[in-house]
Amino acid sequence: MSKLVGRPVVVKEDRHFVTALARGLELLACFRSGDKMLGNQELAERSKLPKSTVSRLTYTLTKLGYLQFDDESGKYRLGTATLSLGSAMLSRLDVRQLARPAMQQLADFSHSMVSLGMRDRLSMIYIENCRSQAALTLSLDVGSRIPLVSTAMGRAYLAVAPQGERNDLLARARELDEQGWPVLQESVQRALDEYREFGCCTSIGDWQPGVNAIAIAFRPPDGSTPVSINCGGPAFTLSADFLVQEVRPRLIELVEQLRRAMAT
Template identity: 65%
Template sequence: MDRPANIQLEPEAEGSESGAKEDRHFVTALARGLEVLACFRSGDKTLGNQEIAQRCGLPKSTVSRLTYTLTKLGYLIQLEDSGKYRLGTATLSLGSAMLAKLDVRAVARPLMQELADFSRAMVSLGARDRMSMIYVENCRSSSALTLSLDIGSRIPVAATAIGRAWLAAIPERERVEFMERVREFDETAWPETERGIRKALEDYRTLGVTCSFGDWQKDVNAIARAFNPGGGLPPMAINCGAPSFLLSKDFLLEEVRPRLIETVSRLEGMLAR
C-alpha cells in the first residue's frame, strides 16, 4: 500500500562539508561517520559500501574506512555471507534515549488516537531530519486499511502534508534556504515542487492545515498541522492520512480538519502547562 520515498542522497551531506571547512570546530571525520549511519532507512535491511558511498556522496575508499570503524564500535554489523552492513545494537542506545526523552509523544498519543479512531486513518507525529520528515509516533484506527508506515519511517518534506506543515511553521528565512536546497537537488522537478509548496502555504493561511491529495503517492490523501513543542525543540507536525478510497478529500477538509486543528490546539495547551 505505502511506498516510502527512496532518497539516495541527502543534499545537506554535500553542502554541509563545504561550509564546515570554514569552521575550525567542525570535525569532518565525525560528520562523515554520522552520515553513514543516517543513510540507513527504515526499509533497508543491509547496505554495501558502494550503496553507502552513493547515498553519502563520499568516495568508496573513505566509506570503507568509516564502516570498518563503525563496525568495531558496534554501530554497524557486517554480514559474513554478503559483506554488507546492517545497523548494530549500539545505535539502539542513541535512538531509544532520544525517544524516551521526547515527552511530547506521551502527551500527544491519546489525543492522536482519538483523531485516528474518528477518521479511521493513521495519525502521525513527525519531526524534520535533513530533507525528510521522520515519524516519532503513530496511532492507527481499528480499521485494517491504514498506511503501513512505522516509527522511524522517513517521507519527503516537499511533497507531503506533514512536511509542508513544517515548512509553513518555520521562519521565512529558514524556509527560503530549505527550498533552495530542494531546488538544487532536483532542478527538473522544482517548478512542480515549488507550486505544491506555495499552494500548501496558502492553504495553511486560509484553512489552517496543509494538504497532500495524491501529491506524494497518487493513492494517498492527508492533511497536517504544525506546532511548537517547546523545550527548545524545533517545530513538529501532526498528520492524518490514509488511502484515498478510504479517506476522501471532502471528508478530510470538512470533518477531519476542524478536529485536527482542535487536537493540535489542545496539545499545545497541555505542553505549555
C-alpha cells in the same frame, strides 16, 4: 523513495566543523526504515562519498558498535549503539505520550493513520504512529522517513519554520531536482497559502498517487523543535473533502489540547 529524502550536509570554510565526524553520521543516516543491511557500494551511492572513504568509515563504525558486519552477505546492519541514541531521543519527547490517546481517537474516527513527525534534513521522520483497527492504512512505522516538500507533514513544518530556515531548505530541495522544481515550488507555495488561510496543509496525491493527507505543525511551548502531526491514508478512504471538512477541525483541536497540556 523520493530523492528529496535526505541530502549530505556541506559546510564550507568552518574551522570548527569536523568533516570526518559529519561523514560518519551521514553514513549512519543512509539506513532507512525497511533497510536490513547495506553494503559499501550502496552506502557510497547514497552518501555520495568515495567507496574507499566509506570502507574506512564502516570499519570504524563497526569497531565502535554503530554498525555490525554480516559475514555471510558482506554487508552492514545498524548496531546496538545507534539503538541507545534513538531510544534516548524518543524517551525525552513528552509530546509522544501526551498526544497518543487523542491521536488514536482521531485515527479511529478517520479510519486512517495519525502520526507525529520531526524534520531531519529534507525528510520528516515519524516519531509516533496510531492506526485505526478498522481499515487499511499506510505501512509506515516509527522511524520511517517521508519527503519534506511533497508531503502534508513536511509542508506543515515549512509553514511554521522561520523564513531563513525555510528558504534554505527549499534551496537545497531545488538543487536536488532542478527539472521537477517548478511543479514542486508551485505546490509548496499553494500549501503555504493554504496554511495561512486554513491553519493546515494538505497533500492530495502529491507524495504518492492515491495517498491523501492533512497536517498541522506546532512549536512546543518550551521552544524546542517544531513537531508536525498528520492524518493520512488511501484516497478511497480519505477524500479531500473529508479531510478538510471532518478531520481538519479535529486535528486543530488535538494540537490545541497538546499545547495546553505541554504548557502546564
